[in-house]
Amino acid sequence: MNYDSSIKMMGISQTFGDKTVLKNIDLTLGKGEIFGLLGPSGAGKTTLIKILTGQLVQTGGSAEVLGTDTRKLTSSIYTKMGMVLDNTGLYERLSCRDNLALFAQIYRLPKGKIREILKDVGLLEAEKRPVNKLSKGMRQRIVMARALMHDPEILFLDEPGSALDPSTVNEIHALIRREQEKGATVFLTTHNMEEAAKLCDHVALLHEGKIVEYGNPEEICRKYNHQNRIRILLKNGREVTLQNESDAADKIREFFASEQVESIHSTEPNLETVFLELTGRRFE
Ligand SMILES: Nc1ncnc2c1ncn2[C@@H]1O[C@H](COP(=O)(O)OP(=O)(O)OP(=O)(O)O)[C@@H](O)[C@H]1O
Structure with missing residues (x-):
């Protein structure tokens, strides 16, 4: 079968009784990418995985996995x-x-x-x-x-690193990356922003059933870098924050020349602060 994307969601919605859990989700996963669906507990991540794997029939919209409608998945698709x-x-x-x-x-x-x-x-x-x-x-x-x-050609992972010690998480991440190298597409859910930023080519932030942001993790963080500042820690313990403009380079050179610099950091936000800015809610 010919298909140009591994997974395609077109206006997926899900209600349970009078509760709307997913609202009009449009997402496409290219072949061989690691995609992370991020959202706090109860955001609807598992519900979406269930729809994509044919365990739940959505109340609105449609989705395709490897070119097949998720309401009609056959054993030959499940083996992939x-x-x-x-x-x-x-x-x-x-x-x-x-x-x-x-x-x-x-x-x-x-x-x-x-x-x-x-x-x-x-x-x-x-x-x-x-x-x-x-x-x-x-x-x-x-x-x-x-x-x-x-x-498999497609891997669905619901919270793969949840409640595991850091060294096991690293091993699991290495396995996921190896699958990607072999050509697999990975759809994972997580509420761990750090995990997503490390692993994923693209992420979607899910809040109250809607995708509030989508993109490459680094690009998303850059997009929300309104402050554009550099933070310098000096050896005497003092912290200096500079606006990242042309004259900042001269100041930094001065600090280096006088061997005062302990470390330099960008003040770019992480995915967690982006989510907070977009939704007013912290991840928990
Ligand atoms: N079969 C169901 N009937 C009624 N409500 C449901 C059903 N399945 C899920 N829900 C509700 O839908 C919402 C989203 O649940 P879901 O499990 O998809 O969230 P999640 O983002 O995966 O959360 P977590 O990270 O805690 O697993 C929750 O409020 C849950 O109670």
Whole structure:
């Protein structure tokens, strides 16, 4: 099938009773990009993932995944999708290896693929351990292994780094980037702005069911850099803030010449402050 975008949403809306959770969402994901849907708790992120993965039929608009309407996803499309959602669906008393073996059968993968993916996610040594004896970080890695083992074209990740320690988060990010290098498109949700800024090619900020900003994280931050200032920390502990204009360079040169500079920072906002500016709400 020919399609020019991996995921396309056209006026997606969702209501539950009299509550409108998503309002007219238009978004397009190009092939091979990492996209992050950002919003505070209850913003509607999981609802959108459910619609895109065919688990929920929207009340308005339409969406396509790999050129197919999400209301008509077939098993051949599902085999091109990998998902890490809240309900992990792991068999708690089965070992890591046996959990993956079940999925390898469904996807008709060669046996060697199980050891290969266990190695990739750093769980080869724990292959015989039952899932209910895994740490939280190991659990997330086995869930990732299951989602990645059939080399999906599209990966849906609902809060992939949530409640994990920083080193596990870094490992999960490395796995996500590796999938991108292999050509996969990644749709992830997060309420962690730092995670999104590090990982994503594009993000959309979701507030009360609407996209309030969309773009590359760095470009968004630059766009909201109204103050355009430079903050200089001096070795004596003093802090100097300069307007980022031509005469700032002379001042900075002077500070350097007299070896006073400890560090220099831009005062560019981060995604969190942009969201606050747009919505008057903090992320929590
Ligand atoms: N099946 C449902 N019936 C009624 N309301 C629902 C249903 N599913 C979700 N909601 C409501 O829709 C809103 C958005 O929920 P959703 O789970 O999509 O948010 P979220 O952004 O993923 O939040 P979190 O980060 O906490 O998971 C919430 O107010 C939730 O209570």
